[in-house]
Amino acid sequence: MPQHGDSASLSALDGLIASDRAPTNARPDLLTKDDIWALLQEVKDPEVPAISVVELGIIRAVHWDGKELTVDVTPTYSGCPATELIEELIVEALHDAGVRNPTINQVLTPAWTTDWITTEGKEKLRAFGIAPPETSSGKMSLLGESAVIACPHCGSNDTERVSEFGSTACKALYRCKECLEPFDYFKCI
Amino acid sequence: MTQTQALQEYLLRLADSDMILGQRLCELCGKAPALEEEMALMNTALDLIGQARNWYEYAAELIDDGRDPDKLVFRRDAHDYRNLLLTEQPNEDFAVTMGRQFFFDVWHYFTLNSLTRSSDERIAGIASKALKEATYHLRRSSEWIKRLGDGTEESHRRMQDAVDILWRFTGELITPDDTDHAMAEAGISPDPEPLAQDWRGMVNEVLTQATLAPGAEDAWMYMGGKHGEHTEHLGFILAEMQFLQRAYPDATTW
Incomplete structure (x- = not known):
């Protein structure tokens, strides 16, 4: 059992922060827009982990040219405390797939509806x-x-x-x- | 006052009213009469504070003096706050809490409804999101007014007392000043006259169903919140809400 503070336990902390982790995909430029949507489909709503952010209907658009990625996200409620966590989870998932520094664009109109x-x-x-x-x-x-x-x-x-x-x-x-x-x-x- | 100054002023009124009422409701966290009621009150507060942030973000961009929404909330004193006096009134009896919510919700609902057609697209966007939440708030507070007003002898008496206590703060909701007129003329905010009519119409309808009597239309009204002249309650709210940021300015480690 490694002792607190020794090198073994410190190394266990490596990669806990997404931006410290090496992306698994070396060729993100080969990703298609559909691949991006598929990645987002894996991001679950932290409050309701049964469904993804795509199924929840809060991903309004994906703009991807092979280099720059912007994801339009709309909040469910103005004060939803999960909004920022969801944005972080999206950035993390994209980063792991090799897409560095995606832009999350928060859009308020049209307002989210449960029909989505x-x-x-x-x-x-x-x-x-x-x-x-x-x-x-x-x-x-x-x-x-x-x-x-x-x-x-x-x-x-x-x-x-x-x-x-x-x-x-x-x-x-x-x-x-x-x-x-x-x-x-x-x-x- | 330039148009931009009037717009800043108007945005701060919307933001501050949401923020202060949200803070007031949060005082009931852990103290509400029932668990379900507590969840409802806290969710309402959450919606209001979320909406406040959207208004503050826009206001901060226009004010453009380096203050972000947090600084606007935590570093302004009472005379700089522009919230409606109604929103800073204490929770007191549950009937007062719901009465305050109802009078506010009716105003909020019609105001946001009209702001969705604002000539300012950013305002229309924030309002269209907020309107859905305010509609839900209004449905809930209206149900409470009817349940308490048309309930037992005691609930009726206490609900009528609440209406009587709060009535003097309702005039401010529907009495326009120069800023309101300037914003309405620019197509940014609702026309004051229809807003007042809609507010009176719905308040009278719900109070009648609740077997409650509204106050007199020509009753003397407390005003001044929109200009930074507040009742003594706001100072106490700010003292509690701003303590940490005042004691440890720009604290980043908790």
Whole structure:
């Protein structure tokens, strides 16, 4: 067991910071735009690791000319504390693939909507135990009553809202009256 | 006042109101009446502080004197703050907390709604994001007003007391000054008259459903927040919020 401060334990720290790590890909110029999208597909939402940032719909565009890369990212909520972490994770994933110093461009318009969560993303949310958002055409109107939210565990429509807000800004808290399990609902905005 | 100065002033009002109300709500962290309510209050605060940052970033670029959003928040004293007086009022009874939120949310909702059509694209962008959040806040605070107002004898009495306590701070929301007129004429901010009508309309509608009586339209109103003349509460908020940055300026190691 290496002692604290000796060379073995210090060397274990090597590469913990992405920019200290040698990129695994020596020829990033060979990457296509589709490759970049595939890399981003591997970056998971830190709050909801079941889905990727691509499936969440927050990657709005990728601009790549073989040298310079700009990724347009939109936040889910103005105050989402995961926004900066997500940007860091994206930079890290790209850096590991050999793309140095990508630019993350934060775009606010058009504002993110849960309609941008992909169909696969919605299914993954459900499998993860989070009821996916309805589409905004079925969106509850201002001050209106909530729509029926199906329990992601047993599929029952007999559910009730416990709180407008759940464990993160993007979720609300529900309870299933059939299987009695509580669950998160990904709010529709 | 030049157009740019008026715009800075207007942005600081939006930013400071979001920031101070967000800070007020954060005081309830660990102390809310129920766990679900605490999550809701903190998420609302998070939205508001996130929106404040977007407004501050734009304001800081226009002010262009080297101050970033953190410096604007932590290094300005009360007379430089431009928040609405309503937002700095203490939490007190839960009915007051929700009443303050409701009066603010109605104003916020209609203001942001109109700002999405602002001639200033940056403002329109920030507003279109914030409007979705404010819509959610308004739905929630309206439900609380109705539940408390049309609830038990005690909840009704306390909710009516809250309306009566807060009413004198609502005039500032819908009374325009020179900056508001200048911004409206430039197509940047909402026309003051329709905004006031929309605010009164929705407040009256929800209060009526909640079996509550609004205050008189011609009641005497406290004003001055938009010009840096605050109630005594703001100083206490800033003393707590700014302590660390005042004691350890530019601290980078925590």
